[in-house]
Amino acid sequence: MPRYILFNKPFGVLSQFTGEPGQRTLSEFSLPAHVYAAGRLDKDSEGLLLLSDDGPFIKRFLDPANNHERKYWAEVEGVPTRDAIEKLSHGVEFKGYLSKPCRARIVEPQPIVAKRDPPVRFRKSIPTCWIELVLTEGKNRQVRRMTATVGFPTLRLIRKRIGKLSLGDLAPGDWREIQKSDIF
Template identity: 45%
Template sequence: MAKVIAFNKPFGVICQFSGEGDTLANYVNIPDIYPVGRLDKDSEGLVILTDDGYLQNRVSDPKYKKIKTYVVQVEGEITNTATSALEKGVKLKDGMTKPASIKKIEEPDWLWDRSNPIRKRKNIPTSWIEISISEGRNRQVRRMTACVGFPTLRLIRISVDRWKLGNIKVGSYVSF
C-alpha cells in the first residue's frame, strides 16, 4: 500500500530531501518518499509526500487538472477588477494561465506566526484572498497576483486535490 504523508512546510524550507539549507529531511524521516509537486522556499503549507510514482504523477501533472488551493496575503486592498482578471486567467511570460477560482477573505484566525515576519508598511494596507488553480507553474500564484498589481506577501497552500492542511502544526506531518 502506498505511503501518503501530508506535511505542513514552514517558511524557508526547501522542498527536497537533499542539498544545502533547511530541507524536508530535517522534518520527515521516512525512507523512499518524495514530494508531489513543490512549494517554493518562501511559501508555506501543505506538501504531499508519497512513495507511489503513479500517484505522484496523477496529482502533480497539470493534464490531470488537480486543484490546489492557497490562502494569500497581498500588498494593497485587492480590487474586484484584479480578482476578475485572476478568475479569467492572466498573461504571464510563459503564457496565459487557466482560469482560477478567487474569493476575498478576512485574515484567517488559524494563522501561525512566521519565522520571518511579513514586512508591514504604515501607509500600505494588505488584503487576503483564497485562490484555487489547476496548474502548477513555477511561482505561479505569486506571478499572477503581481501581474494584476498586488504582490504576494505571504502564501500558504491549504489543499492539494483531496488532501487538506487542516490542523497539522507547522513542521509536522500526518500519514494517510
C-alpha cells in the same frame, strides 16, 4: 504498502531532502524513509506538501491532464479591487503565458494565521489582505506572478488544499500519514 504523507512545509524549507550547506530541507523533519515530494512548493511558500513512496501515483498526480484543484491563501500588499479579483479569475498573462481561469476571492472575514518566522514585512501606510485562489494548474511561482500582474504582490503564500486533501490545523513542520483515498 505505499505510504502517503501530509506535511505542513514551513517557510524557508526546500521541498527536497538534500540542499546546499546552510539550506533547510525535508531531512530535518523525521519523515519516513523513501518518500519523495509529489510536486513542489518553493522555499518562500508554506503549507500542504504531499509525499509518497508510490512512484506511479506521483507520476499520475503530477500529470497536468488531471487538473486537480489546489487552493492557496495569499497575503498580498494592498487590498485588491473587484477588477483585480475578476482579472485573476479570468486568467492573467505573465512571462508570455496566459493562466487558466481560476476561482479568486478576498477571504472574508480575514483569517487569523500563525505568525511566520521571519515575519512578513510590515508597512504602516500599506495594508495587507488575504485572498484565496483555487487553481487547476501549477506553473513555477504562478500565484506570485499572477497577483503581481494585477498590482498586488504576494507577501506570504500558503497552500491550503490539494484535491480533497486539506491542511486543516496541522502545525508547520508537522506531518501525518493519510490514505490514498483521502487525496481524491
